[in-house]
Amino acid sequence: MYDLVNWQLKPNGEMDFVTVGKFDETTHASGKKLQIQEQDILWNGNQTKVPLSVCSSICPPGTRKAIRPNFPVCCHDCVACTAGKISNQTDTIECVSCLPEFWSNAERTACVPKQVEFLSFSDTMGITLMAISLTGSLSTSLVVLVFFLNRNTPIVKANNSHLSFLLLFSLTLCFLCPLTFIGQPSKWSCMLRHTAFGISSVLCISCILGKTIVVLVAFKATLPGSNIIKWFGKAQQKTIITVSTLVQVAICAVWLVIAPPRPHRMMPRESAVVILLCDEGSLVAFACVLGYIGFLACSCLLLAFLARKLPDNFNEAKLITFSMLIFCTVWLTFIPAYISSPGKYATVTEVFAILASSYGLLGCIFAPKCYIILLRPGKNTRQQIMLKIPTVRF
Template sequence: YLNYREQFYKIVQRILREGKRATWGSKCNSSNLFKIPSYIHLIIPFRVVPKNYQHILALSFAVKEINEDPQILPNHTLGFHIYDSYFNAKRTFHATIQLMSTVKKFAPNYICNIQNKLMAVVGGLDPLTSLHVATLIYGPAPVINHKPPGLSFYQMAPKGTLQYTGILSLLLHFGWIWIGILTSNDEYGERFVHTVFPVFSRNGVCIAFIERSSKFTTITDIHERLEKGSQIHETVINSKANVVVAYGESYLIVFLRWFPYLSKHTTNKQKGKVWIVTAQMELTSMVYQQSWETDIIHGVLSFTIHSNDLPGFKSFVKSRNPSNTKGDGFIRDFWQQAFGCVFPDPALNKMDGDVCTGKEKLENLPGTCFEMSLTGHSYSIYNAVYAMAYALHSMCSSRFIHKLLVDKRELNFQDKHLHHFLKGIHFNNSAGDKISFDHNGELVAGFDIINWIISPNQTFHRVKVGKIDPQGPPEKAFSISEDVITWHKWFNQVQPLSLCTEHCNPGFRKKMKEGEPFCCYDCIPCPEGKISEQRDQNDCYECSNENYPNKNQDACIPKAITFLSFEEPLGISLSCLASALSLITIMVLGMFVRHHNTPIIKANNRDLTYILLISLLLCFLCALLFIGQPGKVTCLFRQTAFGIIFSVAVSCVLAKTITVILAFMATKPGSRMRKWVGKRLTNSIMLPCFLAQNGICTVWLVTFPPFPDTNIHSFAEEIVLECNEGSVIMFYCVLSYLGFLAIVSFAVAFFARKLPDSFNEAKFITFSMLVFCSVWLSFIPSYLSSKGKYMVAVEIFSILASSAGLLCCIFAPKCYIIMLRPELNNKEQLIRRKT
């Protein structure tokens, strides 16, 4: 088409200069519209749209029914006039003045026949037409925008805000948040944009583009309008928005049907869009568009005024024929345009084109040209006529009329009287629908959501797929049956997506793009430790303390509850080690009891040896308190028991060391140390050491004792059951006191390690305390760097290792002599001196 644009413009100018005019009877092959200069229909002034002829039939059918019903207006005959607005303000004003003039004379406000007094006007299909009519009837008041109180203006359509809410609900239902808007280039289109834009934005819907279409008004601006149409087409088709909301007058569908021919880069398959059209728009087409392709309007979702099939309407339509219909000044023009034929004219000898026979069938016309089923606008016209009839019926039956008749006064109806009855009207029409107005004069009704389906043979079908019902519960006001929707062929019957950015899957969050609408964003993974469970999350969040993120960071998994148990390998190993060392200690103790009278056992305070062995046995068994699920009792006593028992063991070692030193000092002639050697010395060393540790543990248990606790922070995937030490200061006081005793014992033993005696324990005690101190010095950093049950394992290992060091270093040499070198276990060896 664009290749012939300049040629087309020149032909138009030439026709205007030569004064030539095409007749409606000339046949035009629409499929070759842009190959030959046969498109004069664009610029001829006569612009009847064949599809609108149904509105005339709806009005005529309603009047016919009313006049045939003796119950509505008895003894009265309802009449009507129909005028064509030609989509032109001047012609609309002229027709309105004719309505207010006397019959067959153009004399405004001069009416000499009271029977023909104008009482009501049914406005035009488009808002501007109704506005032009209302301007003359009511004055310059903006009746469409803000109806003044008391103004007798009624809207035969539901509230416009209800339609906007329905569109938003439809968009949100299918997740269409990136849409385009195509409106008429007038104040109504601007008001629509200003109304829906903030509402859509608040609900997460972004506008990809806003385009405004214009009608062809004069010949000279055709070139500009077509160029603008081409730009709009490119914007719509190239946009990522697969959904376009179209709002405007009925001619906007005519503009949409131009789309396939406005592309600069025409392809065999046009990219499909989901068109959502408002109730103001109908499937209409100009005469020259009747055989154009209809793919672009296939799958349209249309908000329409609710309508039902009226009994007898189809039969009434089928009976219409130019040859037997009188008083219809439109039927011959409609017939010629719809069927592409010409009625014979006796003044012409030769006729171009097919001749209309009158036998053509309206039901054979394509749906883009004419429909047998009642459209929403025709249904509104039908209901408007009935509303007027019932209001007149109520007025004629009122006491006001009865009083005039009694007073024998002339009936002089005025529109204010009719308005009084019209505003309270309510009735059920022949289809069973209830018709009434609210306090604002707006129809109390909802909208139907209709899916336009075009069959391959160009048959047009309307399928109801949803509705907006303001009178139902709020949660059921909007309903849609998505399974019965037929989408545009481009989508292969898969529900379309309309997004600026593909959804951010769970595990990701949105990152807004600078300078872009909020619907356009990047998807970035959630940071470590956070998740997002739903799509398109603005931010990620942390799991609760009892859960942790899964690998994909899109769900929270309950943490496993763990503790150092007897069933796991680490617990089994430590418990077996503790049991083995306990058994060895018992064997050593049994060996010492059996050989209790031998010199090697008697030489180093036999009772102190037994106490040390028993304390070491308890140390090994004490380690078992740290294994298993922590309870109140185990938590309360395991650390204190460990501290007290270890203090007894170390104090025994200290007492042994001091005993050895004093024993050698007491052997010197005249030494006064002999009186200190014995149980008196042992008790004076052990008892204070034991009581000091016991006092520390008592204070600990009284002030802030240990208790069972859960550790949820050490491990991301585990909840560790452990014992909270309560007062950490007291815990380290216990360890510090043990360390003090060990260092003192090590120091004393170190200085006494070279005393000349075969059975001198000082050197063995030195090695044992060296092991003991090494273990507990390495325990502190290991304990602080470990977490959860591994802290417990480190402490258990330290208890076992240090106790085993004492057992091995002190008692292994004695066991060796008792078992393998009994000859050395005699008194002579005991008193032998180094030479």
């Protein structure tokens, strides 16, 4: 028979020998030979809890074992799994990477679907761009109303009213185009956003090109012996605008048939979000759409620049020149910004370029005329207009 004695250190420094159990070999086989009162045992440090007899504790799920150099094998550190990796067992040696469309939860114990990110109508950026877009379309509509109510005044007639109304209509479309860039990309929205932008922009630039040609013709027609007016009547202007726009329509049609824009999911492994974008499909077709817009804009800018030798009091060409400078500057800046912008910010860059160029055209071409019509009606007379521009009736 044996007694189990626990050496317990008293607060005064004396050692107390406490019997906490016994072992009786003579006990019948069916009885318990070993009896222990565990509640009476005090371990090192006067602790009642049994200490672990290992160097390191068990690594819980969400962590992995990292062996300590120059220590026994049982000695290790528990290191949390990095973002995007998990461990769902204890004492795991390596963490497992989640699939591209999944991400690790906060505890690093399970893979959960990544958050979807796109330019939404509900986030701050989407609401801001939508407000700017609707403000621009509303402003254009107000200009249309002002021009319509004053359509018989000299300043509206002298600035080729039918081209002005068509230009305002195309500007309204340009301001509404950014709305197709906001929201979750789909097959139809991706095709609509790029084609609508390309066609409406060309229609707008074609109208400005027609106005620029009219500016030159109006001045040349006043020269003695000039018969150039018969080559640039309303029918010819409509032909220029129609042909220019149909070329862009043809480019967009080929684009949609060969390799149309389509939704694309970007799933970077180092990010917790899935980015939804519209892939251009054919970069060559996208470049052709932008290149054709740039060609018309440069042509319009060149013609307006050639009109710089017109009399100083003739300011229509100057307004067109300044507006096209803004337009070309915005889109030249857009190209490197679009390429370098990550994720949905590439879409934001494109929308900003559309809005900035549209506001530039609206402000430069129509703001001075509305200023005269609304605030300086005394200058909106035939005598004042005749002093400023050579009026030609088509």
